[in-house]
């Protein structure tokens with residue numbers, strides 16, 4: 217089997233916020249892995265930019281320490297690390313001021329791919345875009361990468377889009393949602409659109425419902441004040457869960473190309489119906505012995521922000537009429553698990569002497585941990601004990617068959633950064649998509665505020681508040697177990 221990796225051209229990747237948490241945790245270790253995989257051609261460089269005054273050597277020390285702390289087994293490759301660090305440079309810039317930009321302009325080369333990663337707070341996106349333009353550091357071929365959160369409502373997202381659009385075309389803007397960089401998300405599209413088996417069944421005639429769960433075991437960590445101002449609806453549902461919903465529900469694009477895919481995703485968001493207040497549950501984790509409550513974690517004893525949300529929504533189009541989509545996400549839950557489950561309908565007629573409601577085909581797409589896709593199928597329980605039926609998972613990721621070429625170690629960030637260098641926007645959110653997602657989310661948040669709904673407490677290590685379970689039970693359905 218021959219591995220086909222699309223090559224990249226020489227590049228200068230400038231990381232604003234190059235000393236920050238995201239750069240140290242994800243971007244620098246990810247770039248080192250790509251370097252070792254031969255995807256940083258001769259002449260490819262990484263330039264860190266942040267406020268701290270230091271030289272190239274200082275930044276290389278930061279990168280070395282970051283790779284030692286957050287890298288994988290490859291960090292023991294001392295020679296490789298030294299060669300990678302040689303590709304790093306640093307320019308101190310306070311991006312709200314005028315100093316340092318000329319130094320950056322002198323360093324960034326005109327004859328390579330130029331990419332600028334805005335790994336800083338969103339309020340700095342506009343100032344950076346403006347100065348890159350003013351100092352002619354970026355041109356019409358350059359790319360910019362921006363991080364979440366992309367706004368906290370429709371209005372602020374529109375303002376961010378406008379600030380970027382003043383200096384960059386939409387074809388140059390790469391809005392990251394790292395869920396889209398997961399191997400399995402792309403495999404979902406390959407499985408769905410590369411096989412004749414699934415697409416004919418992918419509709420309300422054969423699918424009973426779809427569940428999307430993103431459960432975390434961590435609390436709000438060090439992000440308390442940001443998180444408390446956002447809540448799970450803004451922090452998770454508006455972006456990650458909506459993106460997964462789009463990929464699972466979209467119509468087949470005419471080609472696997474950025475705008476063709478994103479046009480179809482946008483149609484899904486626009487077809488989403490408003491959420492009925494009966495169909496949404498907000499939760500907040502309680503304290504447990506030795507483990508603080510949400511309110512303690514965010515140091516806000518009166519907080520009404522949600523650390524959990526579960527909702528039922530519907531997509532108003534022919535394909536999905538009558539098919540509920542159940543979404544849930546939360547912190548301090550029983551396991552760390554992200555999964556999309558496509559639950560097919562039960563058989564119309566059974567020839568077996570069994571309760572066939574027990575047997576369902578379920579396509580489950582796991583994003584973490586143990587990324588993979590499997591299809592639950594019903595077979596005969598082997599052996600001479602008579603005709604008994606058994607449900608077993610059919611592994612569609614074929615890790616064994618693919619051997620090393622499955623490259624499971626590649627992280628979402630490094631994959632997405634390489635797509636930026638290649639100029640492929642397929643796995644990035646377009647401006648109109650983000651705005652449409654906020655246009656759907658805003659009324660859900662506003663409705664809750666108007667009603668004064670308070671979040672329901674839930675136990676740490678549980679599956680969320682009881683009402684979240686009821687959301688499905690009342691429809692005669694069950695959430696899938698949250699398994700790590």
Ligand code: NAD
Pocket residue numbers: 232233234235236237238239241265266267268309310311312334335336337338340363364365
């Ligand atoms: P951070 O606070 O750890 O780092 C911020 C970086 O920006 C630092 O390098 C700092 O020096 C630099 N900076 C701040 N003000 C500056 C200025 N005026 N001029 C130049 N540099 C300046 O933040 P982070 O966690 O790395 O997050 C960066 C962005 O990525 C944020 O938008 C955040 O929401 C987003 N994000 C982070 C994570 C994560 O895991 N850390 C995950 C998803 C999204």
